[in-house]
Amino acid sequence: MNVPDDRRYTNDHEWARADDAGRVRVGITDYAQDALGDVVFVQLPEVGATVAAGGSLGEVESTKSVSDIYAPISGVVAEINAELVDAPQRLNDDPYGDGWICVIEAADAAALDGLLDAAAYSALIAD
Amino acid sequence: MTLRRSPLDGAHRALGAKLVPFGGWDMPLAYPAGTLAEHRACRTGAVVFDVSHLGTVRATGGDALDALQAAFTNDLHKIGPGQAQYTHLLDDDGSVLDDIIVWWVDESDFHVMPNASNTDRVTAVVPGDDVTASRAILAVQGPDARARLAAVSADAAAVPRFAVRRVDVLGADCVVAGTGYTGEDGVEIAVPAAAAVDVWQAVLDAAVVPAGLGARDTLRLEAGLPLHGHELGPGITPLQAGLSWVVAWGKGEFRGRAALEAERERGVSRRLRGLEVDGRQPPRAGYPVLSGDEVIGEVTSGNFSPTLERGIALAFVPPTVDIGDTVAVDARGKPMPARIVKTPFVSRPAT
Numbered sequence: 001m002n003v004p005d006d007r008r009y010t011n012d013h014e015w016a017r018a019d020d021a022g023r024v025r026v027g028i029t030d031y032a033q034d035a036l037g038d039v040v041f042v043q044l045p046e047v048g049a050t051v052a053a054g055g056s057l058g059e060v061e062s063t064k065s066v067s068d069i070y071a072p073i074s075g076v077v078a079e080i081n082a083e084l085v086d087a088p089q090r091l092n093d094d095p096y097g098d099g100w101i102c103v104i105e106a107a108d109a110a111a112l113d114g115l116l117d118a119a120a121y122s123a124l125i126a127d
Numbered sequence: 128m129t130l131r132r133s134p135l136d137g138a139h140r141a142l143g144a145k146l147v148p149f150g151g152w153d154m155p156l157a158y159p160a161g162t163l164a165e166h167r168a169c170r171t172g173a174v175v176f177d178v179s180h181l182g183t184v185r186a187t188g189g190d191a192l193d194a195l196q197a198a199f200t201n202d203l204h205k206i207g208p209g210q211a212q213y214t215h216l217l218d219d220d221g222s223v224l225d226d227i228i229v230w231w232v233d234e235s236d237f238h239v240m241p242n243a244s245n246t247d248r249v250t251a252v253v254p255g256d257d258v259t260a261s262r263a264i265l266a267v268q269g270p271d272a273r274a275r276l277a278a279v280s281a282d283a284a285a286v287p288r289f290a291v292r293r294v295d296v297l298g299a300d301c302v303v304a305g306t307g308y309t310g311e312d313g314v315e316i317a318v319p320a321a322a323a324v325d326v327w328q329a330v331l332d333a334a335v336v337p338a339g340l341g342a343r344d345t346l347r348l349e350a351g352l353p354l355h356g357h358e359l360g361p362g363i364t365p366l367q368a369g370l371s372w373v374v375a376w377g378k379g380e381f382r383g384r385a386a387l388e389a390e391r392e393r394g395v396s397r398r399l400r401g402l403e404v405d406g407r408q409p410p411r412a413g414y415p416v417l418s419g420d421e422v423i424g425e426v427t428s429g430n431f432s433p434t435l436e437r438g439i440a441l442a443f444v445p446p447t448v449d450i451g452d453t454v455a456v457d458a459r460g461k462p463m464p465a466r467i468v469k470t471p472f473v474s475r476p477a478t
Contacts (some may be wrong), residue, residue, distance in 0.1 A: 037156070037161060038163040038341075040163075040409065041406075041438075061431075063162045063163065063341050063344075063345060063430055063431060092161070
């Protein structure tokens with residue numbers, strides 16, 4: 001399972017990657033998309049919505065189940081990946097790239113340091 | 128409980144299938160291509176499912192026909208040896224204990240095929256032997272199923288719709304029926320367990336794509352076919368499920384008949400209908416169906432339709448709700464507008 005080491009991870013299988021401006025791009029992991037199977041629908045958050053770390057950010061539905069997406073970090077949703085509305089399979093095809101879900105303007109980008117690094121997340125999904 | 132494994136278990140694992148527990152069996156959910164690709168392969172080409180988890184109860188002898196006639200709702204006198212029939216086993220209250228395919232193989236040799244976990248319910252009412260472990264069942268389905276299967280066995284590929292034949296396939300004594308659960312043309316092949324891997328591999332070599340339970344479910348849903356435990360089960364009668372054609376009123380006694388007659392007399396309290404939403408979000412089993420703010424029914428099965436590229440569902444609604452009516456589905460607090468539509472949602476082109 002692919003776990004790039006340029007970002008942080010949650011126990012709920014989201015990834016988060018900060019840019020220099022303190023904006024945090026968010027998605028679900030390769031492990032998550034594989035476990036879900038074919039994604040057919042994504043409920044995206046609204047731009048401008050305030051989200052709290054661990055709170056609901058949206059939903060991903062596959063042919064077999066519905067899963068919540070949780071915010072890895074507190075802040076305000078600055079951008080969403082609207083391409084996912086008509087092409088949700090991008091979550092399967094490229095979970096760390098074209099399958100990104102949203103960008104959060106983080107209240108405190110340093111809070112990312114409290115999330116799992118690639119090694120810790122790899123250990124989590126190896127269990 | 129230990130999960131039962133199909134004779135093809137090793138073949139599935141070698142292909143990289145994801146296996147899941149289903150009716151007490153460990154069966155493929157999907158192969159690496161994934162559910163959507165497998166679904167589309169069945170609508171446009173040919174796929175093969177391992178459906179060994181279906182039970183086979185073999186009823187033989189002079190009493191077998193009478194026993195089946197008394198147990199099930201449909202009338203075997205509508206068909207004869209060499210044909211297959213869909214039928215129901217009811218409880219005394221008219222509930223569908225199981226939906227079943229009967230393969231009438233020879234004069235006094237019936238293969239009764241219940242759902243995975245319901246085999247004991249059949250052996251309780253039909254004197255016969257549970258031969259499930261002795262064979263695998265391959266369902267080869269799709270518009271190209273027969274053409275591709277012909278490379279393996281021309282005789283198997285030529286078994287007509289709802290016919291049942293004994294066929295030699297690669298030297299193995301098989302029973303082949305023109306049946307399936309996808310809304311496509313195709314056949315189902317009962318193969319002796321020892322020959323199952325060879326026949327499976329030969330079918331794959333004939334450019335037939337393996338498909339799992341995920342695609343089987345989206346295919347049967349598009350075809351508007353019921354699944355026991357969802358559209359059929361405790362408290363659900365064939366009349367509510369819109370399957371009154373499975374009930375042969377003219378044939379005499381069968382279990383559950385009195386309750387069913389009473390229901391026919393007073394009219395059903397709810398009816399299974401198809402519904403379609405505008406977007407891709409799947410209505411799911413258990414979601415309430417709304418008319419305005421009022422809950423009027425419940426979704427029994429729903430998913431994304433890969434063919435229509437929108438959410439579709441089967442749901443119980445009041446009998447007054449008709450084709451073309453607008454309702455809503457409560458998706459975890461968010462109402463999705465939906466239309467009542469005819470089923471099947473997807474039909475194969477007339478040939």
